[in-house]
Amino acid sequence: xxxxxEVDRSPLIAEHARLIGAATAxxxxxxxxxxxxxxxxxxHADPAGDLLAPALAVEAEMVIAGPDGRRTVPAxxxxxxxxxxxxxxDEILVExxxxxxxxxxxxxxxxxxxxxxxxxxxxxxxxxxxxxxIAQARVGLTNMASxxxxxxxxxxxxxxxxxxxxxxxxxxxxxxxxxxxxxxxNADADYRQHxxxxxxxxxxxxxxxx
Amino acid sequence: MDxxxxxxxxxxxxxxxxxxxxQGIAQALYEGATYDENGTLTTGTFADYLLxxxxxxxxxxxxxxxxxxxxxxxxxxxxxxxxxxxxxPAVVNSVLDATRHLGVSDIEMPLTxxxxxxxxxxxxxxxxxxxxxIDASGGAR
Numbered sequence: 536x537x538x539x540x541e542v543d544r545s546p547l548i549a550e551h552a553r554l555i556g557a558a559t560a561x562x563x564x565x566x567x568x569x570x571x572x573x574x575x576x577x578x579h580a581d582p583a584g585d586l587l588a589p590a591l592a593v594e595a596e597m598v599i600a601g602p603d604g605r606r607t608v609p610a611x612x613x614x615x616x617x618x619x620x621x622x623x624x625d626e627i628l629v630e631x632x633x634x635x636x637x638x639x640x641x642x643x644x645x646x647x648x649x650x651x652x653x654x655x656x657x658x659x660x661x662x663x664x665x666x667x668x669i670a671q672a673r674v675g676l677t678n679m680a681s682x683x684x685x686x687x688x689x690x691x692x693x694x695x696x697x698x699x700x701x702x703x704x705x706x707x708x709x710x711x712x713x714x715x716x717x718x719x720x721n722a723d724a725d726y727r728q729h730x731x732x733x734x735x736x737x738x739x740x741x742x743x744x745x
Numbered sequence: 746m747d748x749x750x751x752x753x754x755x756x757x758x759x760x761x762x763x764x765x766x767x768q769g770i771a772q773a774l775y776e777g778a779t780y781d782e783n784g785t786l787t788t789g790t791f792a793d794y795l796l797x798x799x800x801x802x803x804x805x806x807x808x809x810x811x812x813x814x815x816x817x818x819x820x821x822x823x824x825x826x827x828x829x830x831x832x833x834p835a836v837v838n839s840v841l842d843a844t845r846h847l848g849v850s851d852i853e854m855p856l857t858x859x860x861x862x863x864x865x866x867x868x869x870x871x872x873x874x875x876x877x878x879i880d881a882s883g884g885a886r
Contacts, residue, residue: 646858648775648795648857648858649775649795649796649797649798649800649801650798650800650801651798651800652792652795653792655858720779720787720788720793721857721859722858722859723859726858726859726862726863729862
């Protein structure tokens with residue numbers, strides 16, 4: 536089992552899966568990152584957890600083992616509902632496969648009220664810039680529904696656009712489309728949708744800049 | 746800035762002031778007990794009832810004058826919660842001052858991000874200017 540600490544310190548993650556590394560570095564505190572695991576966090580499927588949306592955005596694949604052998608499930612089908620995954624009662628998650636996004640910029644922008652708290656909303660963004668143009672973009676939203684959400688409208692609005700703050704901000708206006716965030720003591724649904732737009736802009740600007 | 750009379754143990758006095766400042770700032774920004782319609786406490790854990798840690802608080806520069814009390818032989822006064830009293834209104838009034846030009850006159854404590862956002866937006870519709878003007882001009886008017 537791979538701890539968050541191991542993910543955070545992995546040279547392979549730093550080179551090929553920077554968004555996963557960036558999100559992992561924000562999980563809880565160092566003590567938790569030494570005990571908690573990447574696979575455990577995904578299998579737990581708390582929509583406020585920080586690794587689900589990045590895993591969805593980078594199109595991770597989950598290898599699941601059970602009595603009938605192994606099967607592979609894409610992240611888009613793995614997260615089913617609150618704390619609910621495609622794992623059956625007699626199955627376990629044994630492997631997470633991350634596509635290489637080598638050379639992509641990435642950033643995880645997290646909003647919470649106090650250090651080490653769960654994300655009220657967070658956004659993971661990975662961007663591949665060619666020259667001055669955004670060639671590819673991936674955006675995942677944390678805590679904007681009962682499962683992580685891929686902001687496909689933002690991604691589609693970005694591709695082919697100049698890598699400027701203006702075009703990124705315009706694309707980020709689509710961030711709340713298709714989301715169904717909950718309301719709790721920290722934030723109403725409206726406020727979460729506002730945060731999604733603002734944080735998506737920040738995450739993308741940071742990702743495109745580096 | 747406090748005056749706790751004759752200081753017997755400076756480290757304890759400093760600790761009391763730091764703790765008091767943290768408590769006062771927390772009342773302004775974080776701490777709030779809420780109940781649902783059945784009277785059940787909905788902030789029963791520290792995930793819901795927020796307390797700031799050192800990571801959430803600024804650096805404190807404290808100072809004091811030392812005027813011995815005349816009512817006891819040691820010249821001491823109380824220091825418990827001395828930092829608390831002024832820090833709550835200082836934080837709340839600074840937020841209100843910063844948002845006054847947007848039409849905001851009051852925000853209920855604790856001043857959560859959502860409450861400040863909502864106040865700014867309701868002030869925006871009332872004042873007809875607000876956030877849009879900030880974005881357009883690149884700075885507050």
